[in-house]
Amino acid sequence: MERLVNTVQPYAWGSTTAIAALQGRPPAATKEAELWMGAHPSAPSRVHGSTLLARIAEAPERALGTAALRRFGPRLPFLFKILAAEEPLSLQAHPSIAQAEAGYEREDRAGIARDAPNRNYRDRNHKPELLCALGPFVALCGFRDIAATRALFEALAVPGLQALDLGDLRETFRTIMTTDVSALVFEVSAACEKLTGGPFALEAEWGARLGQKHPGDAGVLGALMLNLVVLAEGEAIYLPAGNLHAYLHGVGVEIMANSDNVLRGGMTPKHVDVEELMRVLDFRAGPVAKVLPTRRGPLEVWETAAAEFELARARVSGEARVDVRAPIIALCTEGSLEADDGASREPLRAGDSVFVPGSAATLTLRGDGTAYLATAVV
Ligand SMILES: [Zn+2]
Structure with a gap:
């Protein structure tokens, strides 16, 4: 058994208190977003005198066991994290294995460096993930049932929003993401600020917050088309390939296949590639099934x-x-x-x-x- 010393990722959406409190430390001077436990090459856990990545490479059969070595090859198949979202993360989706392999080859052929900011595919793997709340946790996850989204748009009473054709989610989403909708986003954000009661109060509250944080960003409209999920401790969501999601607030543990492939759809200063996002997105709409243990x-x-x-x-x-x-x-x-x-x-x-x-x-x-x-x- 190896005791792990883990890297904390200082992303801007993190918290100065959450991971520190869990580890019994005083609040940190900088934001702490994720604690990485595993053998991902960009931040492997440290073990006595080495890293977990090197330990596994030195003696894969001993580290992984015969069955895992046979099934997944000489690498740890998962990455485990503590995730502390003080601020919302970007709207994003992850590819399937076939999409990741094709995308990786395509970007290699196009000569995009593997660590370039505009690189979508940093490895050939898919990245399904499970987020399990350690306390109250709010997330956006998958497209909401169309009738319910229509009702939300009616409650917000913005004509430009009500005019969107929700019967063809794919085309509507493409239009939102590829045309200048900033005026509509400002209008919708203002309407969200006004809608303080009724069945969509929480959706409107988050619409207003996202609109303030990302003024005019098309991703705010996308966010309003997704299920808003509130998890209690021990409740989880599973995000398969193509699921559009964004973690909004809370602390949880997250486990995923060992990959870094993210396609973003807005609410971020990072690289957004709409065409590639459209290629992987799953536009089936409906409620989210929480995963319970x-x-x-x-x-x-x-x-x-x-x-x-x-x-x-x-x-x-x-x-x-x-x-x-x-x-x-x-x-x-x-x-x-x-x-x-x-x-x-x-x-x-x-x-x-x-x-x-x-x-x-x-x-x-x-x-x-x-x-x-x-x-x-x-
Ligand atoms: Zn994700």
């Missing part, structure tokens, strides 16, 4: 369609024994635990994390506390 032995497990990752939680009072089938990253979020994989033991307090190799047989957690476990399905 199911019981499996001592664990609660959030099951998804992704094989590269699986999130589980152990609420331990005494002892919990977990079968190790693939590598595990265990993150303690409260209380005090001891992790024991048969080869070594590590004490865990809130904010501490360890890597348990896939070749271990059992992970035993002792004490009183909660740990989130990230692993893969093999």
